[in-house]
Amino acid sequence: xxxxxxxxxxxxxxxxxxxxxxxxxxxxxxxxxxxxxxxxxxxxxxxxxxxxxxxxxxxxxxxxxxxxxxxxxxxxxxxxxxxxxxxxxxxxxxxxxxxxxxxxxxxxxxxxxxxxxxxxxxxxxxxxxxxxxxxxxxxxxxxxxxxxxxxxxxxxxxxxxxxxxxxxxxxxxxxxxxxxxxxxxxxxxxxxxxxxxxxxxxxxxxxxxxxxxxxxxxxxxxxxxxxxxxxxxxxxxxxxxxxxxxxxxxxxxxxxxxxxxxxxxxxxxxxxxxxxxx
Amino acid sequence: xxxxxxxxxxxxxxxxxxxxxxxxxxxxxxxxxxxxxxxxxxxxxxxxxxxxxxxxxxxxxxxxxxxxxxxxxxxxxxxxxxxxxxxxxxxxxxxxxxxxxxxxxxxxxxxxxxxxxxxxxxxxxxxxxxxxxxxxxxxxxxxxxxxxxxxxxxxxxxxxxxxxxxxxxxxxxxxxxxxxxxxxxxxxxxxxxxxxxxxxxxxxxxxxxxxxxxxxxxxxxxxxxxxxxxxxxxxxxxxxxxxxxxxxxxxxxxxxxxxxxxxxxxxxxxxxxxxxxxxxxxxxxxxxxxxxxxxxxxxxxxxxxxxxxxxxxxxxx
Numbered sequence: 001x002x003x004x005x006x007x008x009x010x011x012x013x014x015x016x017x018x019x020x021x022x023x024x025x026x027x028x029x030x031x032x033x034x035x036x037x038x039x040x041x042x043x044x045x046x047x048x049x050x051x052x053x054x055x056x057x058x059x060x061x062x063x064x065x066x067x068x069x070x071x072x073x074x075x076x077x078x079x080x081x082x083x084x085x086x087x088x089x090x091x092x093x094x095x096x097x098x099x100x101x102x103x104x105x106x107x108x109x110x111x112x113x114x115x116x117x118x119x120x121x122x123x124x125x126x127x128x129x130x131x132x133x134x135x136x137x138x139x140x141x142x143x144x145x146x147x148x149x150x151x152x153x154x155x156x157x158x159x160x161x162x163x164x165x166x167x168x169x170x171x172x173x174x175x176x177x178x179x180x181x182x183x184x185x186x187x188x189x190x191x192x193x194x195x196x197x198x199x200x201x202x203x204x205x206x207x208x209x210x211x212x213x214x215x216x217x218x219x220x221x222x223x224x225x226x227x228x229x230x231x232x233x234x235x236x237x238x239x240x241x242x243x244x245x246x247x248x249x250x251x252x253x254x255x256x257x258x259x260x261x262x263x264x265x266x267x268x269x270x271x272x273x274x275x276x277x278x
Numbered sequence: 279x280x281x282x283x284x285x286x287x288x289x290x291x292x293x294x295x296x297x298x299x300x301x302x303x304x305x306x307x308x309x310x311x312x313x314x315x316x317x318x319x320x321x322x323x324x325x326x327x328x329x330x331x332x333x334x335x336x337x338x339x340x341x342x343x344x345x346x347x348x349x350x351x352x353x354x355x356x357x358x359x360x361x362x363x364x365x366x367x368x369x370x371x372x373x374x375x376x377x378x379x380x381x382x383x384x385x386x387x388x389x390x391x392x393x394x395x396x397x398x399x400x401x402x403x404x405x406x407x408x409x410x411x412x413x414x415x416x417x418x419x420x421x422x423x424x425x426x427x428x429x430x431x432x433x434x435x436x437x438x439x440x441x442x443x444x445x446x447x448x449x450x451x452x453x454x455x456x457x458x459x460x461x462x463x464x465x466x467x468x469x470x471x472x473x474x475x476x477x478x479x480x481x482x483x484x485x486x487x488x489x490x491x492x493x494x495x496x497x498x499x500x501x502x503x504x505x506x507x508x509x510x511x512x513x514x515x516x517x518x519x520x521x522x523x524x525x526x527x528x529x530x531x532x533x534x535x536x537x538x539x540x541x542x543x544x545x546x547x548x549x550x551x552x553x554x555x556x557x558x559x560x561x562x563x564x565x566x567x568x569x570x571x572x573x574x575x576x577x578x579x580x581x582x583x584x585x586x587x588x589x590x591x592x593x594x595x
Contacts, residue, residue: 025381032378103368105368106365108365
């Protein structure tokens with residue numbers, strides 16, 4: 001502190017602008033914060049992008065297909081891995097929110113006249129951008145190992161939309177769980193549970209290869225619905241399709257599931273965030 | 279609307295325990311108000327309620343003329359907060375932090391950038407470049423934290439143990455910054471565990487225990503209200519300390535390391551002449567004899583029945 005004189009500058013020009021405008025400005029400021037974090041941790045960002053690629057290559061080359069999947073396994077696996085990548089985003093969101101909530105900077109945000117939810121919006125935008133980038137990388141690697149889409153480009157865009165919708169649902173579940181769990185130790189427990197839920201899907205194999213009760217659970221898994229719908233839109237081999245209602249209406253469920261999950265968890269998360277100061 | 283902070287009967291419960299239990303506090307504009315109390319007395323809870331981070335269960339709480347419950351945004355526009363732990367984004371640089379906070383105070387992108395540059399210069403952080411805050415020293419972090427609290431020149435500034443963990447130079451720097459802010463019209467509410475800090479900075483002091491104010495006034499008022507004067511005797515030969523203590527009026531406390539005996543006195547002159555005579559008669563060789571006002575530590579100890587920090591009390595006695 002070379003000089004400690006503090007010149008009076010009066011109040012900040014806070015007036016002017018509607019609450020909606022400031023909500024947008026604050027949300028952008030918080031998004032920039034996340035982008036600045038990426039710029040400072042390029043290795044971490046890279047690891048985040050490489051991890052699903054690694055899983056994809058492992059499953060494609062080390063484990064291979066199974067009964068009920070005719071033709072090239074990559075055709076079946078790659079869309080499933082897209083869905084799995086989106087589902088595992090839950091974990092990334094939860095870790096990020098938990099770390100943030102345990103930092104002192106949250107106190108400063110809360111003592112400022114900023115829009116309350118901007119912290120969450122910044123998180124959402126950043127996570128969706130990350131997942132979109134991750135999806136592009138996965139599509140690139142998929143093409144490299146022999147996966148193709150056979151439908152129209154409109155259908156392909158629809159598939160990408162469904163995948164991002166699933167990610168959006170995972171985002172709000174992740175934010176909510178982070179606020180409920182709160183501590184890094186509990187996050188670990190949820191992190192471990194994400195794995196069986198992710199694998200209890202038709203990402204790697206068809207439910208017909210499993211015991212009946214397990215197959216039913218798999219068909220109702222939101223991730224399976226998205227994977228099946230995406231395979232359909234990309235024109236990929238769906239494997240043996242089950243005859244249950246869930247399997248036959250995968251396209252519908254791929255929309256309804258995420259929308260319902262967002263409808264439940266977004267209000268819960270927002271309310272919980274607002275109630276932090278009780 | 280002459281008072282910057284008005285708290286009446288504030289209560290806040292955590293489980294079974296009332297962290298605030300009928301807290302009353304009035305702080306005039308442009309003054310520094312010190313809040314002293316043992317750990318767990320409710321100081322930090324009080325600051326968090328005032329800074330809109332926590333909601334009181336009962337009572338009236340107004341800051342800068344606005345009710346913290348009904349108009350938190352009006353309050354937030356007018357306050358700065360320096361908490362016990364750095365409220366900064368550790369991953370970002372100092373400049374990125376101040377720029378971000380400036381934008382969130384709705385200065386606009388350009389003003390926020392200019393303001394960030396000004397504050398960095400002013401707090402001697404102008405040359406930190408892209409270095410992330412997590413690589414800053416404790417003193418640098420504290421200065422950046424203070425800078426962040428001053429982005430909008432707040433009407434009311436809350437300082438929750440602002441100099442804990444700082445070296446004497448860092449502490450003096452914070453004190454100077456606080457004084458110059460107050461000269462500019464800012465009201466400061468200060469909690470501290472350094473009683474010297476309250477003595478130095480605060481116009482008025484509230485002593486808090488178990489969530490309520492048990493005494494308040496200027497440092498001088500508190501000293502005369504609670505303690506009265508004391509007489510200190512430092513003996514040259516440590517072996518004579520016990521003897522000297524017995525010759526003092528009232529119950530003496532001892533500091534063996536400093537060969538010091540200290541006791542409360544009712545009448546300054548009488549006590550001084552009496553003690554000098556008694557020491558001479560008993561052949562005690564005194565290095566120093568003085569009648570003095572009590573320190574704030576002693577005031578504190580007497581009021582709360584416990585020391586904030588045993589070691590410092592012992593030093594002061």
